[in-house]
Amino acid sequence: MLCPHCGDMDDKVLESRQNSSGSTIRRRRECLSCGYRFTSYERIEEKPFMVIKRDGRREPFDIKKVERGIRITTEKRNVSQETIEQVLQDIEDEVVLAAGTKREVTSQAIGEVALRKLYNIDTVAYIRFASVYRAFDNVAQFIEEIEQITHNMK
Incomplete structure (x- = not known):
């Protein structure tokens, strides 16, 4: 994932958690180049009806x-x-x-x-x-x- 601080693509996931409904996953990440920590979110992309x-x-x-x-x-x-x-x-x-x-x-x-x-x-x-x-x-x-x-x- 692209680091918002330095723009490098190498990072590692430190922690992952689901929200209470199970529809989103929150991931704490750390850039391997500059050490900046940031959060990303994943959710299911539903096909519109x-x-x-x-x-x-x-x-x-x-x-x-x-x-x-x-x-x-x-x-x-x-x-x-x-x-x-x-x-x-x-x-x-x-x-x-x-x-x-x-x-x-x-x-x-x-x-x-x-x-x-x-x-x-x-x-x-x-x-x-x-x-x-x-x-x-x-x-x-x-x-x-x-x-x-x-x-x-x-």
Whole structure:
């Protein structure tokens, strides 16, 4: 490993330790040229899972895209930052489980998980998200969705 002090490539490992979850190994190293001691970390590089879009394209899953949609739909609503973060974590956890060993999930599955989570925290945000996700193109679709929500609340 490259010494951050002198740039030499020869070093020896003095000590190795795993973190508590077992996902990272911390190694204390000493440069054989200058004696400088430094720490390196090793972790598993996970292969990202893919999202299968409606048109058949595949792209890496990016929680930031989901976050952008959630933030827009909850804008000017009484939804705390903590709640939004928890919803995003829940969505990501469910999507990872849905992807399974194939490491692929459809964009529809992601949208349905997001809708379910939004429905539980704010029905207006749910309607906003649904209007974009389900591509509402007329008022009747809004009315139908709102009637469904009010029917479920009774």
